[in-house]
Amino acid sequence: MAKTNAGRFFEDYTVGETIHHAVPRTVKMGERALYHMLYPARHALYSSDQFAQSCGLPFSPLDDMIAFHIVFGKTVPDVSLNAVANLGYAQGRWLAPVWPGDTLRSQSEVIGLKQNSNGRTGVVYVRTTGLNQHDEAVLEYVRWVMVRKRNVDAPAPETVVPDLPDALSADQLSIPKGLDFTNYDFTLAGEPHRWADYEIGEKIDHVDGVTVEEAEHMMATRLWQNTAKVHFDTSARPDGSRLIYGGHVISMARALSFNGLANAQIVAGLNGGAHANPCLSGDTIRAWSEVLDKAETSAPGVGAIRLRLVATKGGDAFALRGEDGKYLPEVLLDLDYWALMPL
Template identity: 85%
Template sequence: MAKTNAGRFFEDYSVGDTLTHAVPRTVGAGERALYHALYPARHALYSSDTFAQASGLAASPLDDMIAFHTVFGKTVPDVSLNAVANLGYAEGRWLKPVWPGDTLTSASEVIGVKQNSNGKSGVVYVRTTGRNQQGEAVLDYVRWVMVRKGNLDAPAPETVIPDLAKVVPAGTLAIPEGLTFQNYDFDQAGEPHRWGDYEIGEQINHVDGVTIEEAEHMMATRLWQNTAKVHFDTSARPDGTRLIYGGHVISMARALSFNGLANAQMVVGLNAGAHANPCLAGDTVRAWSEVLDKAETSAPGVGAIRLRLVATKGGAPFKLRGEDGKYLPEVLLDLDYWALMPI
């Protein structure tokens, strides 16, 4: 009897399957330090207990993307170990802060499958929920991933494509208990711009760029326990390159967006996302944002701002698609999310 596991292939998924992911992970200050070493992350709420306490929280929670990467990494052996590419996201909500010392687990439900026309792969849709040690949901989201077939002769399943919301309604965003920006220190946060200073349709060039180093990417995927073969094994891709984990690009772009959006403190909703083109070691990532919407919240002094975050590896800012409607080849990431900002 084989003791090892080659991972699931496309034909191994059925709508309704529940996947319980190993291994529980207790996260703490070490993850925060490594996260801030890997990315130029410096949003004040995630950097300072004092700043967080002035904002009504008990202490500084861990960065929202630490929660995402940790929960995501657990899904890889069951969802995307044999993936060709991670394609997109929808209906994502950060439901509770993750605190140092919390233990995170995750589980996924298969909600859709569609075999590709080439018969060699298919797209699998899953809804993933991350929970803390109390069993409370801290994060849930949908993602879809292209997965290879292990048996090319396996019959195509009945196509099921889930009906996903294009936008997480602002009224359903989870605001951390006690959060207030009434005593917000703009000097300590790094910029004076508040919610009312941003206009829908406004575009922001984040100016800076960071070159993706292979060693840092390898450290990141190990930190998040992401075992996808295309990130570790250059023989897993026909051209012998190592594909950079899409979440690494998300975190890099989010960190770069500090220049112009320093007060977009907490990510609380993920409306949509696409890894438009592959990112490889040596690519220099730059970013720009567009304000898509704004909404008030029930928390004192706290507004929600909906942003499009685009990461590129070159080209002029504010260019996303060509005349054919397809993403330009230099576009790496197109992410649509909600953040919380002082009014």
């Protein structure tokens, strides 16, 4: 009897089933140190206990994207080990801070299936929840993945495509208990720009760039225990290259956005996202943002700002799609998210 796991294929999924992912992971301060080593992350709330305490929190939580990467990584052996591509995200909500010492685990519900016309692959939709040691949900999101079929002659399942809203409303965002930006220190945060200074439709070129290195990418992907073959095994792709993990691009772009959005401290919601083109070692990631919406919140001094974050590997600033409506080849990431910042 085989003891090894070849991963799931498209015909192995059933709408409505819940998958409990191995292996729980306890996160500590080393996670932050490694994250800040891999990305130029400088947001003050995640760098300083004293700053976090001045904002009403007991101490500095771990970066929001650390929680995302860990919860995501747990799902890979069961959801995307045999994936051709991770196609998109929706309805992501950070529900509670993750503190050093928390233990995270993941579970996913299959909410949709659609076989592709070629009969060789299909799209699997899952809603993933990250839970802590108290069984409290800290993160949830939907993603859809193109997965290979094991047997091309296997019958197609009934098509179920979930109805996913274009965006979360601001009142659906979860605000950390005690968060208070009324005494916010703009000098220590690094920029003077507050929520009121941003206008819907405004675009911000984040100026800086970081070249992706093969070794750093593989360190990051191992750190998040992401086992997808395309990130490690050069025989898994026709061109013999390793595909850079999409989350690596997300974290790099989020870190680069500090220059111009230093006060967008907390990522609270993920409305949608697409990895528009592959990122490979040697590509230099740059980023720009567009303000899509703004809303006040019930927390003192706290505003919500909806942002489009675009990562590119060159090309014209603020260019996104060609005349045919398709993403330009230099666009790597198109991410729509909500952040919390001082009013």
